[in-house]
Amino acid sequence: MAAGGVHQLAQCITCHAWNADLSMVAVCPNNNEVHIYQASPSPTSAWECIHVLQKHDQLVSGIDWAPMSNKIVTSSHDRNSYVWTLEGNEWQPTLVILRLNRAAISVDWSPRENKFAVGSGAMSVCVCYYEEDNNWWVSKLIRKKHHSTVTSVAWHPNNVLLATTSTDCRCRVFSAYVKGVDARRDATTAFGDIKFGEQLIELDLACGWAFGCHWSPSGNSLAFVGHDSTIHFVSDVGPTPRAHSLSLRHLPLRDVLFLSETRLVAGGFDCNPMLFEIDQNGVWYTTTFSVETCISIFEYSLYVFAAAKGRFKWLGNEVAELNLPSTTHENCILTIAPVISLVEKKAEKPVTCFSTSGMDGRIVVWDMNNLGDVMARLRL
Amino acid sequence: MADEEDATSSVQDADTFIETESPEVIIARIESKSRQVERLLRLPQYTEALETALQDAPSRTKDERCKSANWILVHRVLMASKDGEALLATLNPEYFDILMKYLYRGLATGDRITCDLCLKLHEKLTEKAGMGCIMRAISDTRNVV
Numbered sequence: 001m002a003a004g005g006v007h008q009l010a011q012c013i014t015c016h017a018w019n020a021d022l023s024m025v026a027v028c029p030n031n032n033e034v035h036i037y038q039a040s041p042s043p044t045s046a047w048e049c050i051h052v053l054q055k056h057d058q059l060v061s062g063i064d065w066a067p068m069s070n071k072i073v074t075s076s077h078d079r080n081s082y083v084w085t086l087e088g089n090e091w092q093p094t095l096v097i098l099r100l101n102r103a104a105i106s107v108d109w110s111p112r113e114n115k116f117a118v119g120s121g122a123m124s125v126c127v128c129y130y131e132e133d134n135n136w137w138v139s140k141l142i143r144k145k146h147h148s149t150v151t152s153v154a155w156h157p158n159n160v161l162l163a164t165t166s167t168d169c170r171c172r173v174f175s176a177y178v179k180g181v182d183a184r185r186d187a188t189t190a191f192g193d194i195k196f197g198e199q200l201i202e203l204d205l206a207c208g209w210a211f212g213c214h215w216s217p218s219g220n221s222l223a224f225v226g227h228d229s230t231i232h233f234v235s236d237v238g239p240t241p242r243a244h245s246l247s248l249r250h251l252p253l254r255d256v257l258f259l260s261e262t263r264l265v266a267g268g269f270d271c272n273p274m275l276f277e278i279d280q281n282g283v284w285y286t287t288t289f290s291v292e293t294c295i296s297i298f299e300y301s302l303y304v305f306a307a308a309k310g311r312f313k314w315l316g317n318e319v320a321e322l323n324l325p326s327t328t329h330e331n332c333i334l335t336i337a338p339v340i341s342l343v344e345k346k347a348e349k350p351v352t353c354f355s356t357s358g359m360d361g362r363i364v365v366w367d368m369n370n371l372g373d374v375m376a377r378l379r380l
Numbered sequence: 381m382a383d384e385e386d387a388t389s390s391v392q393d394a395d396t397f398i399e400t401e402s403p404e405v406i407i408a409r410i411e412s413k414s415r416q417v418e419r420l421l422r423l424p425q426y427t428e429a430l431e432t433a434l435q436d437a438p439s440r441t442k443d444e445r446c447k448s449a450n451w452i453l454v455h456r457v458l459m460a461s462k463d464g465e466a467l468l469a470t471l472n473p474e475y476f477d478i479l480m481k482y483l484y485r486g487l488a489t490g491d492r493i494t495c496d497l498c499l500k501l502h503e504k505l506t507e508k509a510g511m512g513c514i515m516r517a518i519s520d521t522r523n524v525v
Contacts, residue, residue: 169522207516207519207520207521207522207523208515208516208519208520209519227515227519228515228516228519228520229511229512229513229515229516230512230516247477247512247516248510248512249509249510249511249512249513250510250511250512251511251512251515252512252515252519
């Protein structure tokens with residue numbers, strides 16, 4: 001596997017998602033459109049825009065691409081979702097009425113792709129499923145459980161449990177068992193028999209907004225980040241969860257992704273992905289991935305300040321030409337997506353390649369098999 | 381480490397605080413801390429005095445008297461020590477976050493001498509504890525000092 005590349009696609013990218021065989025990537029360039037690029041994780045490839053999906057009225061806030069059924073679901077600030085299916089060479093949208101009165105913020109396909117969840121600013125979560133009789137996506141709401149906007153949603157591998165993070169600083173786990181869609185036996189989990197919308201765990205660990213929750217491949221662990229520069233790991237997710245928190249030196253994180261049971265990557269306002277690993281005693285710690293450059297954002301802000309001051313004094317480009325510390329991202333990372341094709345995807349196989357997108361409009365592909373290259377790039 | 385919540389726990393309003401101790405108990409504790417701090421300041425062991433003052437800071441309570449009483453104590457230590465660098469050099473990292481909150485409280489007073497001092501300490505503490513420490517101090521709206 002080759003080392004990944006850097007692709008400048010827009011001014012800002014709110015979210016992105018890969019398709020099943022990694023030949024295409026769907027990107028929202030910070031507006032109401034979704035652009036689909038002919039892409040590849042290899043570093044030398046040139047990406048080309050092949051489709052533009054225009055149906056939303058406002059900013060698209062979430063994209064998820066179902067690998068098995070090849071359907072794209074998008075959520076938007078216009079309070080609706082669309083499910084896009086490829087017919088011939090055209091992407092056909094199907095409107096999903098979410099019954100929300102605030103923006104939809106995030107979206108995630110369930111592992112079996114028969115449901116998807118949407119987090120919203122209306123303090124509720126929509127669980128949507130397809131009703132064959134009516135040829136229609138139905139939205140079922142989990143209401144009155146959150147006290148603020150739901151920033152992210154994540155499905156447990158068992159297709160029934162749903163984790164959410166919210167700006168009321170908490171992470172919660174719900175049952176999203178839908179009668180008639182899920183098999184009867186799926187309702188029996190570690191929590192016993194569960195009904196739709198039941199809150200199973202509430203984690204009050206962060207002291208700031210909570211973002212970006214993600215389950216480990218087995219579903220035993222859960223991680224989320226707080227806007228107070230903390231990251232929280234929950235293991236043994238069941239009736240008696242164990243939690244472990246880390247306070248970071250750096251600016252807050254925005255999104256997390258489990259690469260395997262023992263490895264996790266997180267990215268955020270520090271512009272560099274950080275790698276976390278678990279030791280034998282079950283304690284998570286930061287590994288070196290981005291430590292060398294962790295001061296860069298601080299230095300960078302000093303440079304920017306000096307450059308602005310220089311311009312103010314009519315010193316022109318003198319200061320601006322200073323060698324800026326180059327990180328591959330130059331602004332906050334918003335989304336981290338795994339880069340793994342459907343054929344290779346197995347629960348026990350670690351993800352070795354992932355991509356990040358952020359406010360600088362770049363998508364960067366990182367390959368763990370070629371860490372030397374990545375490190376070299378970080379030290380530029 | 382962090383506390384865990386049971387599966388059956390009910391949702392609580394984000395603004396409700398769990399009043400674990402009555403303000404009188406907290407005030408009494410701050411008074412006993414105060415005597416210990418004065419003793420340490422006379423030695424003088426500034427860092428130990430600061431750690432004592434920061435220990436069990438009443439951030440969970442809503443009672444403003446408790447908060448001010450502890451701030452006066454922290455302020456007393458900060459003003460007494462001349463050398464900010466030495467003060468922070470051996471400070472236990474677990475107190476970084478709470479000290480940062482007090483520095484912001486100091487900056488909010490508007491008092492010239494206090495602000496000067498807090499700003500200097502702020503710079504030194506940021507060097508040691510990083511930007512994350514500032515984020516924790518300003519984003520935490522529930523545990524205010």
